[in-house]
Amino acid sequence: MIPYRELQDIIQLVCRSPIQNFHYSDDTSKILIEKTGPTAKVAQEDVEHENCPSQLEALTPERSNDPAADDKAKEKKNDTDFLEIVSPMVGTFYSSSEQDAPPLVNIGDKVHPDSVVCVLEAMKMFSEVPSTVSGEIVEILVQDGQLVEYGQPLFRVKSL
Amino acid sequence: MSISVLRAGLLTTVQDKGRFGYRKEGVIVGGAMDLFALRIANLLVGNEEGKAALEVTLMGPSILFETETLISICGGNLTPSVGGKELPLWRPVYIQAGQMLEFGACQSGARAYVAIAGGIEVPEVMQSRSTYLRAGLGGLEGRALKEGDKLYNGTLTERSAAYMEYMASNAGSQPFQAADWYVGDRQFPAYAKNPVIRVLRGREFEWFTEESQETFFTAPFRVTSQSDRMGYRLKGTKLDLKAEKEVVSEAVTFGTIQVPAEGDPIILMADCQTVGGYPKIAQVVSMDLPVLAQVKPGTTVQFKEVSLQEAEDLYIWKEMEFGKMAKGIELFLSNI
Amino acid sequence: MPDITMKEKWGYEVSPLGDTSVIVQFGTGINEVSHRNVLALTSYFEEHPFPGMIEIVPAFTTVTIFYDPMKLYDPFPVEERKRTSVGSPYDTVCSILERIVPKLDRTVRETERVIHIPVCYGGELGPDLDEVARSHHMTADEVIEIHSGQEYLVYMIGFAPGFPYLGGMSERIATPRRRSPRMAIPAGAVGIGGSQTGIYPISTPGGWQIIGRTPLRLFRPEHQTPSLLKAGDKVRFQPIGLDQYKEWNEDQL
Numbered sequence: 001m002i003p004y005r006e007l008q009d010i011i012q013l014v015c016r017s018p019i020q021n022f023h024y025s026d027d028t029s030k031i032l033i034e035k036t037g038p039t040a041k042v043a044q045e046d047v048e049h050e051n052c053p054s055q056l057e058a059l060t061p062e063r064s065n066d067p068a069a070d071d072k073a074k075e076k077k078n079d080t081d082f083l084e085i086v087s088p089m090v091g092t093f094y095s096s097s098e099q100d101a102p103p104l105v106n107i108g109d110k111v112h113p114d115s116v117v118c119v120l121e122a123m124k125m126f127s128e129v130p131s132t133v134s135g136e137i138v139e140i141l142v143q144d145g146q147l148v149e150y151g152q153p154l155f156r157v158k159s160l
Numbered sequence: 161m162s163i164s165v166l167r168a169g170l171l172t173t174v175q176d177k178g179r180f181g182y183r184k185e186g187v188i189v190g191g192a193m194d195l196f197a198l199r200i201a202n203l204l205v206g207n208e209e210g211k212a213a214l215e216v217t218l219m220g221p222s223i224l225f226e227t228e229t230l231i232s233i234c235g236g237n238l239t240p241s242v243g244g245k246e247l248p249l250w251r252p253v254y255i256q257a258g259q260m261l262e263f264g265a266c267q268s269g270a271r272a273y274v275a276i277a278g279g280i281e282v283p284e285v286m287q288s289r290s291t292y293l294r295a296g297l298g299g300l301e302g303r304a305l306k307e308g309d310k311l312y313n314g315t316l317t318e319r320s321a322a323y324m325e326y327m328a329s330n331a332g333s334q335p336f337q338a339a340d341w342y343v344g345d346r347q348f349p350a351y352a353k354n355p356v357i358r359v360l361r362g363r364e365f366e367w368f369t370e371e372s373q374e375t376f377f378t379a380p381f382r383v384t385s386q387s388d389r390m391g392y393r394l395k396g397t398k399l400d401l402k403a404e405k406e407v408v409s410e411a412v413t414f415g416t417i418q419v420p421a422e423g424d425p426i427i428l429m430a431d432c433q434t435v436g437g438y439p440k441i442a443q444v445v446s447m448d449l450p451v452l453a454q455v456k457p458g459t460t461v462q463f464k465e466v467s468l469q470e471a472e473d474l475y476i477w478k479e480m481e482f483g484k485m486a487k488g489i490e491l492f493l494s495n496i
Numbered sequence: 497m498p499d500i501t502m503k504e505k506w507g508y509e510v511s512p513l514g515d516t517s518v519i520v521q522f523g524t525g526i527n528e529v530s531h532r533n534v535l536a537l538t539s540y541f542e543e544h545p546f547p548g549m550i551e552i553v554p555a556f557t558t559v560t561i562f563y564d565p566m567k568l569y570d571p572f573p574v575e576e577r578k579r580t581s582v583g584s585p586y587d588t589v590c591s592i593l594e595r596i597v598p599k600l601d602r603t604v605r606e607t608e609r610v611i612h613i614p615v616c617y618g619g620e621l622g623p624d625l626d627e628v629a630r631s632h633h634m635t636a637d638e639v640i641e642i643h644s645g646q647e648y649l650v651y652m653i654g655f656a657p658g659f660p661y662l663g664g665m666s667e668r669i670a671t672p673r674r675r676s677p678r679m680a681i682p683a684g685a686v687g688i689g690g691s692q693t694g695i696y697p698i699s700t701p702g703g704w705q706i707i708g709r710t711p712l713r714l715f716r717p718e719h720q721t722p723s724l725l726k727a728g729d730k731v732r733f734q735p736i737g738l739d740q741y742k743e744w745n746e747d748q749l
Contacts, residue, residue: 006487013491024494026487098345119344123488124481126344183553183562184538185723186657186697186715285717295657295698297717363511363519386679390701406672406690408526409654409661411553411560415514420703421675433700435555435654435661437673437689443514471515472565472584479566 006123007031012090013122083133084141084153085111091120091127093142093154109137110160117155120148135159162226163276165309169221169263174280174299174311175273177210179288183434189414190290190298193271193389193430193453196349197235199482201275203489204232204252204343206320211279212289214305216272218456220263221305223274228257229313230277230324234343236269236454243335251342252493254327259335269351269454277320278313293389293431319493326496341492347485349450354380354459357448358466358474362417362440364407372399376441380460381425387457389431394461398423401439412436415444415452417463427452445471447478508533508597510590516550517562518589520597526663526691530557531651535727536600546592548585554727555652556661563589610647610730613695615686616741617643617708624705628671628688639707642666643693644733650725658697658715658723662731665693677703684709686733697724711744 014022014033022033087093095103095118105117111131119126139156142148165172175198178191192198192215199209214221220238233240233249240247242259249272255261261274282289282300291299300309316324331337345351365373381396399419412418416428418438425441429452444452445466455461466474509521522533538554541561548567553560563585570583617640618625629636648662655661670691678701681687685696687704696702697714714724725731736744 006484010491022495024491026490094344094346116340121344121346123491124343124347124485125341125488125492126346127341127492130340180562181551182657182722183551184653184727185721186653186655186659187722188657286722294700295715295717360512360514363513404672408524408556408558409652409692410519410555410558411513411517411654413513413517413562420677421673433655434553435652437692437703443512446515468512468515468586469584472569472586475515475565476569476585 009123081159082138083135083157083159085117085129085131085133085155085157087120087148087150087152087154088129089120089122089127090150091122091148093144093146093148094119094121094126095140095144097126097128105137105155107137107140111135111137111157129154131155131157133157133159162310162312163229164224164226165221165305165307165311166224166260167222168304168306168309169216170219171215171217172221172305173215173291173293174212174282174289174305175215175291176212176289178430179286179290179292179298182286183411186434187286187295188292188431188434190292190389190431191288192273192290194235194269194273194450196450196482197271197273197453198275200250200343200485200489201232201234201273202279203486204234204250204493205230205275205277206252206317206323206493207275207277207279208317209486211275211314212282212299213273213275213280216263216274218266218270220272222263223261225255225257225259225261228324228328229255230316230320230327231255231261232275233272234275235272237267238269238272239264239267240272240274245335247336248338248342250344251339252323252327253339254324254331254337256331256335266456268353270456271453276313277324278316281312281314319490323493323496339492343485343489347481349447351451351454353456354461355448355451355455356462356464357452358445358471359417359442359463360445360466360468360471362442364439365441367401367403367405367439368419368441369400369402372397372401375399376425377463377465380462382460383455383457385457389429391429391432392427392452392455394425394427396424399425399441405439407437407439409435409437412440413443415446415449416440417442417444429453445474447471447474508593510593512586513560515586516565517560518586518593520559520561520593521557522559523557526556526651528649531649531663532602533600534559534652536602537597538727540596540600553652553654555654556663561589610732611725612732612734613686613710613712614736614740614744615644615708615710615733616736616738617686619738621709621738621741622686622707624674624687625707628669628705628707631671632669634669639669640735642669643688643707644735646732648693648731648733650727650729650731652727653723653725655694655702656696656698656700656715657717658725660694660714660725660729660731662693665691667691671705673703674705677701678706681706682709683713684711686710709741711741 024031112134115131116128118129135157138158175192178189202209202211285298296302375397379397381394384393386393419425420438523530534554537559548564550562565585568585568588629639648664650660651663652661671688673689681702685706686708687706689704
């Protein structure tokens with residue numbers, strides 16, 4: 001049996017991620033989560049409410065099949081010279097890949113879309129978060145060990 | 161799928177979780193020195209946690225993957241690389257057919273585990289695939305790998321096969337494709353170059369002089385070069401018995417610290433004998449055995465006493481945490 | 497100090513070997529009574545393993561039980577452990593023992609097998625024979641006569657695959673282990689360690705005084721029961737010359 005707490009984690013993780021259908025099974029349990037229109041909308045509304053520049057940026061590039069993401073990022077660039085790197089999932093934010101390692105990026109560092117800027121821990125696993133945008137890091141918006149939401153801005157980036 | 165050994169490395173053996181049920185016949189348990197790394201490496205390629213994998217020691221081998229393969233390297237960082245590019249540890253990695261895995265300098269730890277989707281397929285001997293070097297049993301012909309050896313993997317689980325296909329589609333023409341998620345060192349046992357090892361008092365602890373009892377918990381001990389999979393011989397302040405006394409031989413196990421008459425302690429490791437006749441000053445808690453497995457000769461260890469209750473709580477907590485990690489890995493492997 | 501529980505009524509003590517095993521001790525001396533208790537508990541657990549038991553290792557006066565703590569901890573522990581921890585797997589095993597030990601069948605089982613082990617004593621094959629003789633003010637031949645002059649009981653197999661720990665050696669040739677163990681002792685070596693004697697089935701490090709060597713193989717991994725000897729067997733050593741030893745080896749080739 002999957003403990004209640006973990007089940008909650010899984011549901012949160014899936015709901016806040018771009019995944020539409022999720023299947024999981026082991027010896028003792030089976031989980032099937034299917035997202036339908038309205039739920040997805042709720043998630044979107046949440047994100048917009050939090051004044052997120054683009055929830056589509058949240059998709060990691062290799063899993064993205066929506067070319068609109070890049071366009072949206074560019075649109076944003078037209079508004080102002082600043083871009084945001086947002087969290088692609090719910091998790092705990094870490095600026096370094098390992099405990100004693102230096103931060104993956106510092107203020108003033110140049111990043112390009114493939115640069116890994118931080119890691120997020122969820123379900124005991126650490127995921128590398130790619131920048132998805134090009135520019136210079138001007139502000140780190142969250143702290144080490146902080147729980148972040150899907151779509152939450154993590155870094156402010158000055159477009160170059 | 162098959163792999164060829166082009167260079168053997170210092171000591172590369174096939175190991176699983178060990179051989180159980182034969183200790184009463186004098187057959188050792190053996191198995192991976194760092195069970196945490198072995199189990200995680202297997203899970204990361206979609207295997208059951210106890211499948212046979214390669215244990216690589218200090219200086220790694222060169223291995224040619226004749227077919228595409230999903231692997232994971234966990235444990236010590238012996239600078240693995242494929243196609244001249246360093247391979248990240250503690251995550252699934254897809255390797256293209258025809259690529260060669262090489263190892264470089266030992267940056268941290270002493271042993272790396274290379275798990276392969278489907279596990280390494282060698283005959284089971286007494287219900288295990290572990291190599292028992294001293295008896296010439298198990299593994300590949302009961303010995304360490306040598307140049308020219310060929311190894312095959314077992315049947316892939318559905319999870320392994322699906323994830324490998326997914327990774328292959330992302331790899332393009334790259335020699336390998338590493339996952340963008342991993343098991344972080346925040347989840348590791350307390351790996352350290354000169355670690356503090358938690359122990360329970362041994363059955364003969366009281367036999368040692370009060371000075372030696374105190375020394376044992378305060379002084380550092382150096383791991384000598386006379387250390388192998390069977391045991392680590394330590395050097396430090398000599399430990400003396402109150403009176404010369406012989407132990408009636410009885411069972412010992414991985415982590416038992418015994419002291420022969422000369423006064424230098426020996427920590428018994430994965431390939432240790434089933435019974436022993438030297439006074440047992442302490443027993444390493446299970447949770448710190450992987451830490452010991454990654455200690456290099458020449459470094460020092462220190463011992464810290466814990467109670468049985470603390471040791472049991474640690475054990476149960478560690479296994480529960482491990483269970484969560486295993487679930488997390490399954491989830492990330494299915495999330496494609 | 498290990499948490500030793502005295503069970504005076506049934507004459508056994510339990511203490512942890514670590515966080516995954518307990519040692520049950522019957523008396524302190526190597527004797528037939530302890531041996532019978534050890535064999536009785538061993539055969540009970542072989543026939544009735546408890547859930548979570550991994551394996552057992554009988555020795556001279558002890559039975560060590562290896563178990564999986566995850567199958568034996570109590571998620572609803574007693575009050576004093578409740579705040580920080582779960583119920584102790586060790587306590588669970590102790591309570592199983594409390595139930596079982598009083599009911600053990602300790603009837604003596606007659607051994608039928610007497611195994612004869614040919615041994616070439618001294619010389620290169622028994623480098624410590626002279627030292628053993630010297631320490632007892634005897635000649636080498638006297639040591640051989642005493643060592644081969646009696647029947648031994650196989651108390652247990654251990655230390656190396658198929659290695660028999662034999663009981664019954666005369667105290668007259670008892671010799672302490674070497675102060676520093678040898679890094680390699682060849683297969684077939686016959687040794688004395690304290691008041692014990694035994695045979696090394698495979699090449700292994702060890703601390704015993706080596707007095708001779710047998711051409712017999714004590715560990716045969718290709719056999720269904722790899723160990724030539726088993727607990728309860730009787731053993732007799734037969735002195736042979738170096739020529740016979742060499743012929744024996746040639747016979748095997």
